[in-house]
Amino acid sequence: MIEQSINNPLKVTCCATFVGSVLYLAGVAPDINTINYDYCPNYPTYFANHSDKWILITDNTKLQPGDVVLTGSSKRARYGHIEIFAGYVDGYATCLGAGNNEAISIASPRECNNIYDNNYFNEAYRYI
Numbered sequence: 001m002i003e004q005s006i007n008n009p010l011k012v013t014c015c016a017t018f019v020g021s022v023l024y025l026a027g028v029a030p031d032i033n034t035i036n037y038d039y040c041p042n043y044p045t046y047f048a049n050h051s052d053k054w055i056l057i058t059d060n061t062k063l064q065p066g067d068v069v070l071t072g073s074s075k076r077a078r079y080g081h082i083e084i085f086a087g088y089v090d091g092y093a094t095c096l097g098a099g100n101n102e103a104i105s106i107a108s109p110r111e112c113n114n115i116y117d118n119n120y121f122n123e124a125y126r127y128i
Contacts, residue, residue: 016040018098019068019082028053028127040079043070047125057124060115067124069095069115078122085115085124 013021020037023029029050035042047054047068057067065087072080083097093115115121 054125060121069124071120
């Protein structure tokens with residue numbers, strides 16, 4: 001259950017559970033428990049099944065704060081990471097996310113800029 005992840009006493013999580021928890025607590029994905037929300041590759045199907053609430057963004061220059069971004073280390077590992085685009089700080093893209101069982105953090109501009117590299121960026125989703 002997502003409530004167990006939210007109340008994890010160790011205060012650590014993976015990127016997918018972090019994003020799922022944010023979406024759940026924000027009320028934009030109340031049924032996120034219906035998927036294995038701690039596994040990045042499940043998110044595109046979830047968003048596609050809820051296309052009345054989420055739109056696909058394929059142009060990485062059109063991101064807006066709050067967009068859920070899926071990246072990978074290569075096209076073969078297409079959905080290796082998920083994070084929330086937070087906008088720009090001093091002209092640099094900033095994302096909110098978590099690593100594999102790490103504390104939640106704001107990614108530094110260098111870490112988030114891979115969303116502009118088409119070798120890493122796959123797609124994003126925006127709640128409408």
